Amino acid sequence: MLPTADELKVMIRQALHDAAVNYDKVGVKDWLAKNAESEVKKLKDITTNIRNDFKSVARILALPLYDLVVPIQCRDQEAALRRQRVPVLCSDFTWLDSDFMVCLFHIMNCVSYDPTSRMSWVRLRVPFGHMALTQIVLNLLWGEKQYWRYLPVGNTDLTRVIVFAGTILHQVLDEYAGGTFSAQEFNARTSGALYKTLYTRAVSLEGCALASYIKLMEDLHAQGAEMLGGHV
Numbered sequence: 001m002l003p004t005a006d007e008l009k010v011m012i013r014q015a016l017h018d019a020a021v022n023y024d025k026v027g028v029k030d031w032l033a034k035n036a037e038s039e040v041k042k043l044k045d046i047t048t049n050i051r052n053d054f055k056s057v058a059r060i061l062a063l064p065l066y067d068l069v070v071p072i073q074c075r076d077q078e079a080a081l082r083r084q085r086v087p088v089l090c091s092d093f094t095w096l097d098s099d100f101m102v103c104l105f106h107i108m109n110c111v112s113y114d115p116t117s118r119m120s121w122v123r124l125r126v127p128f129g130h131m132a133l134t135q136i137v138l139n140l141l142w143g144e145k146q147y148w149r150y151l152p153v154g155n156t157d158l159t160r161v162i163v164f165a166g167t168i169l170h171q172v173l174d175e176y177a178g179g180t181f182s183a184q185e186f187n188a189r190t191s192g193a194l195y196k197t198l199y200t201r202a203v204s205l206e207g208c209a210l211a212s213y214i215k216l217m218e219d220l221h222a223q224g225a226e227m228l229g230g231h232v
Contacts, residue, residue, distance in 0.1 A: 163199045
């Protein structure tokens with residue numbers, strides 16, 4: 001999802017070459033030599049379409065799920081709200097993570113804790129668990145587009161998809177804050193540094209944060225299976 005245009009072209013040419021070698025006896029290699037440019041363009045278009053699908057969904061979900069909208073009667077307030085709120089969202093991974101309150105009684109299974117007491121509750125953070133992010137992943141993988149079909153069989157690790165969706169959301173939030181919208185295609189070169197930062201964070205999680213993240217991916221797969229009627 002993330003290579004630059006030049007890197008993508010190299011990857012596509014290598015993939016086509018590797019495929020053609022296996023079918024050289026039936027003339028695929030000769031056919032590819034004549035049609036290489038058109039085939040490269042077709043595969044590049046697929047990548048562009050996937051990126052644009054993510055960004056389109058992110059643009060729709062970002063406003064309501066980050067509370068960036070106001071009643072239509074409140075004129076001249078929405079732009080100011082976005083300029084004020086987006087920098088806060090984009091700090092400390094707030095646009096990615098979710099916080100929820102959990103009772104120590106359930107964590108420790110100890111009757112000495114009173115669930116009605118404020119002292120018996122703690123706030124936990126789920127890395128990459130924000131509803132905006134999870135809904136993008138669910139919508140694109142198991143919704144209308146059915147992109148789950150392109151996931152490696154037996155691989156339940158959704159980290160690259162999750163990080164990509166988080167990168168897209170950051171770009172969309174920047175656009176809403178500034179009121180200037182870029183071309184629909186995702187700019188891999190300018191967003192590559194953020195993607196690498198988020199990916200490094202995801203693969204470096206430890207302890208409770210890692211356990212919450214693994215549980216998150218399990219929940220995504222379970223919800224995806226439910227969306228497909230239990231048949232993946």
